[in-house]
Amino acid sequence: MNEATRAHATRGAGGADPAVLALDIGGTKLAVGVVTTDGRVHALTVEPTRRWEGPDAVIARLFDMGHRAVEAAGLDRPVSAVGISCGGPLDSATGVLISPPHLPGWLDVPLGEMTRTEFGVPAFLENDATAAALGEHRFGAARGTTTMIYLTISTGVGGGAVIGGSLHRGAAGNGGELGHVMVRPGGRTCSCGRRGCLEAYVSGTNIAARASEGIRAGRTTSLAAVDPLTAAEVAAAATAGDAYAREVWDETTDVLGQAVTDLVNVFEPDLVVLGGGVTRSGAMLLDPVAEAVARDAMPPAAKAARVVLAGLGDVVCVVGAGVVALDALTTEVEHA
Structure with missing residues (x-):
């Protein structure tokens, strides 16, 4: 329609x-x-x-x-x-x-x-x-696409998909829990109870938690003086040249890039849209993720799929x- x-x-x-x-x-x-x-x-x-x-x-x-x-x-x-x-x-x-x-x-x-x-x-x-995902497909960055994947990276990590022009809801209406794909088996405990989910590494909450764990372990960083510590502070410190903050941020984009590459291989979408509060870091998040997809996704998906920031913002x-x-x-x- x-x-x-x-x-x-x-x-x-x-x-x-x-x-x-x-x-x-x-x-x-x-x-x-x-x-x-x-x-x-x-x-x-x-x-x-x-x-x-x-x-x-x-x-x-x-x-x-x-x-x-x-x-x-x-x-x-x-x-x-x-x-x-x-x-x-x-x-x-x-x-x-x-x-x-x-x-x-x-x-x-x-x-x-x-x-x-x-x-x-x-x-x-x-x-x-x-x-x-439906909003972005109808009025945002994915308008006019046939197949798109949406990831929201915020307090948690969620996802949604439009496949063949139709919203994917799943058999019981909860399909698209892309934040709970496994990226590090046996790794960090996720809010869902499993260990190693994408959310446990790249959500705003867990970016800050990972940085805090290093501070408690004695890592030298300007973030030690920040209270409360947030993902935005980690991104800002990484941009300013803080080596430990850069390490945390690089792990974030590496894990997210691997997960998005897997999703591109599975769905072969026209577009992957990233939204949520963590994406306020802009190119600092988007560029390494897009580069990972272009480098690692299987052809022809790697050429077909683009990774962009949400058009509807907050x-x-x-x-x-x-x-x-x-x-x-x-x-x-x-x-x-």
């Missing part, structure tokens, strides 16, 4: 294109906005998650942000649905968050039902990285959640 047909299918009785509320729940921040059919985000609101408060308090604040965003958007029509993006595992069909590692203690939270009750419209839950999961809701409305109209 092309953009014009999709917009027409979801148009309300009054002739206006629908607007949806988009809620993104991350381990570090909550982001909320109203998304329209052109992919624009209105009244974007961002606040810290403060996940230690537990699901009840965080969800109450998330809903408050949602009401404020709808009011601030100033649209001439109410929102038609709510799209929610959050890390899995989750059950998108029932709207239940099962046990996301980045939200400890959030077990079997019926977020879809809670959202429908709160806002009085349909609500649709999707894995955050899967939603982001709003990628908000746009993705919005697209999930807009597409769900389209499906409902087509089957009515």
